[in-house]
Amino acid sequence: MIAKGLFTQIIMLVVSVTIIVTFIQPKFVEITEVQDNIATYQQKRSEVLSVNSRLASLTSSLESVSSDDQRKLFDYLPDKVDSISVVRDLYLITNQAGLFYNDASFSGPNKSSANTKSENAYGDPEPYSFSLSVEGTYEQIKVLFALLESNNYPLEVRDLSLTKKEGGFLSADINLVTYAYDTTVNELDDRI
Amino acid sequence: MADLSNSSFIPKQGPVKKRRRSASRKVYFFTMICYVAFFATLLGSAGVYFYGDLVDRQLEDEVIALNNEISSFSETDMQRVREFDLRLQQANDRLNKSASIVSIFNSLEAATINTVSLNSLSLERENDELFTMAVNIDTDSFDSTIFQREVYGQNNTVGSITIESLQSSGLDSSTLDDNDEEDGAEVSFIAEIEIPIDAVPYVPRRVTEPVSETVSAEEINEDSVPNEERAEEVNQNEL
Numbered sequence: 001m002i003a004k005g006l007f008t009q010i011i012m013l014v015v016s017v018t019i020i021v022t023f024i025q026p027k028f029v030e031i032t033e034v035q036d037n038i039a040t041y042q043q044k045r046s047e048v049l050s051v052n053s054r055l056a057s058l059t060s061s062l063e064s065v066s067s068d069d070q071r072k073l074f075d076y077l078p079d080k081v082d083s084i085s086v087v088r089d090l091y092l093i094t095n096q097a098g099l100f101y102n103d104a105s106f107s108g109p110n111k112s113s114a115n116t117k118s119e120n121a122y123g124d125p126e127p128y129s130f131s132l133s134v135e136g137t138y139e140q141i142k143v144l145f146a147l148l149e150s151n152n153y154p155l156e157v158r159d160l161s162l163t164k165k166e167g168g169f170l171s172a173d174i175n176l177v178t179y180a181y182d183t184t185v186n187e188l189d190d191r192i
Numbered sequence: 193m194a195d196l197s198n199s200s201f202i203p204k205q206g207p208v209k210k211r212r213r214s215a216s217r218k219v220y221f222f223t224m225i226c227y228v229a230f231f232a233t234l235l236g237s238a239g240v241y242f243y244g245d246l247v248d249r250q251l252e253d254e255v256i257a258l259n260n261e262i263s264s265f266s267e268t269d270m271q272r273v274r275e276f277d278l279r280l281q282q283a284n285d286r287l288n289k290s291a292s293i294v295s296i297f298n299s300l301e302a303a304t305i306n307t308v309s310l311n312s313l314s315l316e317r318e319n320d321e322l323f324t325m326a327v328n329i330d331t332d333s334f335d336s337t338i339f340q341r342e343v344y345g346q347n348n349t350v351g352s353i354t355i356e357s358l359q360s361s362g363l364d365s366s367t368l369d370d371n372d373e374e375d376g377a378e379v380s381f382i383a384e385i386e387i388p389i390d391a392v393p394y395v396p397r398r399v400t401e402p403v404s405e406t407v408s409a410e411e412i413n414e415d416s417v418p419n420e421e422r423a424e425e426v427n428q429n430e431l
Contacts, residue, residue, distance in 0.1 A: 009222065009226035010226075013226050028240065030244060045257055045258045045261050059266075062276055073283060122285070142294055149394050161314045161315075164312060179282075179286055181282060182282065
């Protein structure tokens with residue numbers, strides 16, 4: 001027969017073991033998981049904090065750009081190319097160079113360039129083609145190109161054909177390309 | 193009188209001094225272990241419970257802090273910055289790839305000899321890498337053709353030069369003997385010239401000054417027209 005004292009001691013030991021197995025050990029595991037979660041949340045919070053501070057710094061830099069410079073950037077790379085404005089500008093530039101204006105027209109988006117995959121991480125702007133036909137002297141044509149180059153938005157010469165006309169004049173058929181900001185690249189998530 | 197207490201046949205208990213037994217409790221090792229384990233478990237349970245509670249509160253605090261941080265993030269600002277950055281990068285990319293046709297003409301003028309005449313010129317820009325030009329040229333002799341090819345080849349902006357479609361008319365043996373070409377003698381060829389875009393970059397004239405809205409033709413003329421000597425030479429070789 002087991003003595004009463006010994007029985008109590010065994011019961012105490014069993015209760016202790018049961019408490020350890022059913023409460024303390026699972027609680028330890030739970031605490032470890034919670035601590036891991038806390039560490040993860042802290043890390044994520046610091047990441048969000050750094051993103052926020054970086055964004056604040058970039059926003060500050062953006063706001064420090066003068067409205068004049070921002071306007072120039074938007075002029076250089078607009079959201080959409082206004083074909084009529086470009087044709088009008090080509091006409092004005094031709095007149096300014098003193099050339100005889102034959103024709104200028106919008107040829108449409110430059111699909112061959114648009115279809116090629118961009119190597120640039122920021123994407124390529126959308127090209128729009130225009131054709132210009134003028135006549136004049138060699139010097140006048142040079143002035144025309146100088147004016148095109150110094151325009152406040154790009155007018156890149158893609159194709160040029162110069163042929164001699166009577167009386168020392170030249171006929172120039174020019175294929176020009178200007179660009180619009182490609183908004184589709186903004187939809188990509190992993191650019192910044 | 194006799195002492196009766198000793199004469200009784202019944203033994204009598206004398207006043208015995210009771211020895212007080214000293215309490216000699218035995219402390220068993222197993223008992224001690226049991227008690228220690230039991231109370232340690234109880235204490236540990238309480239500690240773990242309260243520590244768990246503390247950690248849970250810390251987690252809640254962290255979640256709240258993270259949510260606050262996330263809610264302070266401005267999607268509008270991010271979109272604005274990204275759009276500006278992309279636009280700036282795309283514009284910068286186009287600026288870096290901009291080329292000057294005037295520079296090409298200037299190089300062509302510098303590399304064109306007096307005895308040739310340019311009839312027509314076609315130019316094509318290929319993939320922001322190079323310009324390919326096909327220049328239809330008339331000259332008076334094969335020597336001029338060879339010399340022109342050499343001069344083009346030595347020009348810094350010209351990447352490569354190929355002479356094609358060489359045709360001659362009005363040449364006879366007397367021309368070769370006397371080195372005195374006839375007026376009607378003509379050699380024509382097409383010069384295929386490749387010019388890398390890097391060789392003719394567009395360089396803005398006034399970087400530090402703000403760009404004026406309109407640039408007059410006279411202003412451009414002043415910058416683009418070469419000096420007088422070169423102009424005379426150019427006029428002779430003009431298209």
